[in-house]
Amino acid sequence: MDPKISEKAWNPDLEQQVLKKWEETNLYDFVLAEKNYTIDTPPPYPSGRPWHIGAASHYSQIDMIARTARMTGKNVYFPIGIDRNGLPVELYTEKKHNIRMRETERGEFLNLCKEALDDLESEMIQIMKSLGISGGIKDHYRTDSEEYRALTQSTFIELWKKGQIYLANRPNNYDWVSGTTIADAEITYLDLPTKLVYMKFGVKDSERKIIIASTRPELLCACKTIIVNEEDERYADLVGKKILVPIFDNEVEIRTHHSAQKEFGSGAVMVCSYGDQNDVALFRELKLEEIVAIGLDGKMTEAAGEYAGLKPKQARAKIIEDLEQNNFVEKIEEISHRTPVSERSKNPIEIIPMEEYYLKQMDSVEKIKGLGKEITFHPEMHKQILMNWLDSISIDWPISRRRYYGTEIPIWYCKKCSEPHVPEPGKYYRPWKEESPISNCSKCNGTEFVGEERTFDTWMDSSISPLFVTKFQKDEEFFKKTYPTGIRPQAKDIVRTWLYYTLLRCEQLTGKKPWSEAWIMGYGLDEKGMKMSKSKGNALDPLPVIERIGADTFRFWSASEANHGYDFRCSEQKMDSTKKFLSKLWNVSRFLSSFPLVESATPTDTDKWILSELDKLISECHKGYEKYNFFVPAIAIREFTWNLFAANYIEMVKARAYGIGFSDEEKNAAIFTLHKVLSTILKLLAPITPFITEHLWQTLYSNESIHKQRQAQPESPEDYTSFTKEITEFNSKVWNEKKSKGLSLKDTIAIDIPEKLSVFSKDFASMHNLS
């Protein structure tokens, strides 16, 4: 009997052949049905090379969701997109070409960004393809396409007309030397020498003075409160009292806040708009009214009184002089202060309130909480991230950004009266370079307009991904049959952004939840449990790894490494060694491929034993697959295949399958059972390792793809699982005894079969050559 499979090991190069077959037969093409299961796949962001190996693992598992769903009979719509809006590509482009965004012509800069994105995107697409992602790769969408951006703009225009958008001040990081706003990601910190001024503040209706240390005395005019730590006894009796600000003489309240450190300065901190990010947070938290002390020209404003017009540095020198003259200074220390500066220009940045557009969200929080409760989270524990976030939202969502590579805010302003106008929805608009589509100002009838230059926060784009893929406002029938979508898979670090904003936007636009399930994956860390980053040098490039070990090995590693929802470590050595299991599966299949298929047979007790263990395995796998938790089936299948099926059952029935000393009926029962078990294992494993299971399935069992099969179901035969422990222990006992007596495994030995296992006697006798 020649085995159908002759190669001795699974060769990952075969994956290419399988992939080709899938492509030729358009196996995963989506055809709209009455009922559809839509996956709101996260469009990954190409921010640089290499792509994160954790992301490769993440997308492998999202594909397992699609395959699992297909095998339960769902009509799966699995779109693939690439998120291309936002800051990282701007930074990447600036670095790559050694240019600055603000000093480059906008159109030219956008083209350079586009090129960079195309480049990075093609690598990601290649990785997804070779991982066997069964989604719409060949017609993937892009969030910077005209179609996508038109939808972002239309939804904005709709909300604008509903009065959901308004203008208000927002603190921006501002580099007044270059006259530009800086994103948080572009800030670094330098330790710069500076003066820490200990100032005497008077307590109202009292002779008492308190000392407050600050590096920014020029912001005294914008001081709104004084904070002390709640455990600081020195000020306990002063909490709630009014304090008089030196020079300006205004009254502010002293209150407690945990961010005040007892050890720093005097322990009392003045909170001004805005000395640093902590001030911004405090103004927000304590709902203080900001005072604009520094203007866009980088000079002190009128609010600074006699210091108006001076640059902050000059004002600081002057005010220190004045403070000293009026005996407000206790002492001055020269310290080294961690100062936020622009990463590029190294100029200290100022935090300056500027007018930005906001989308109302405070009114929606309760509704979103309700939606959140309706959505099933996998794992359940990560719903808490969303709920905590909803409890802590304190301001509306600032949606405008002073950047280039993003969806343009579609507004034109009347040159005469500055009235903003939005165009008709449905088209993609670029106000910074296009003529106004509005001809007359509705307010003053002016005819000249100037286009808005700002772009949206990228979450404005990505938060409508479920609407875009379901053809919202474009194909009503398609939308009706695919929305709300089935599941949102994503990583846990963006629950508070992507997941939350999607709920918000979809609720505002459709009044419905965007999906019924949310599937949250943990974070990929390096082999020591540290975050991977290019700068630390511990980033692992997924492409060479996948090329070396193959997609299936990588995917099985991904499923078996950590339980769903928890962070996981990426160790190349662990990935390499996962290959051993695929080898095992391959060789089991190779062995079985030498036996013909048997239509039906009457199982013996040994067969019934493994079949009832198989049933147990099927149930266990279902428990995992129901929750799209692939760790559960991966571990269970490996355990069963290796330690029960291969190590015990196959050894027990080998002689019987060859027909040595057994009747044809007994022989057929063994062969029937062997194939029954293997074919079931292949189906159970198909969502996790689609290549090897497809190859083996088509070689052994069918010309039809395994990915068209329905998942195996338990058949509830008699329960023999209570024998398992005794069977494996008895086999071990014989092996041990032969070893200790220096016998070869094929030598005869006299060992009594335990009473309980007597029904298996014939198989044991042939297996161990018992005399």
Added chain:
RNA sequence: GGGCUCAUAGUCCAGGUCGGUUAUGACGUCGCCCUUACACGGCGAAGAUCCGGGGUUCAAAUCCCCGUGGGCCCA
């Protein structure tokens, strides 16, 4: 600074809700073995005071409290 989460052999992980056998499995290590699927293998062995401290209990890896360290998000 706040929230969430994790900590079990050299490494990774199970068990933890609902306290009670000898704490699961894999990788790695070591020893023996070519046995008609597999040496990319088989069999066997060694290896864990379950992060530290306290508490509840007849009994704690498991429940509670306090630390320490890692991760993520927010500030």
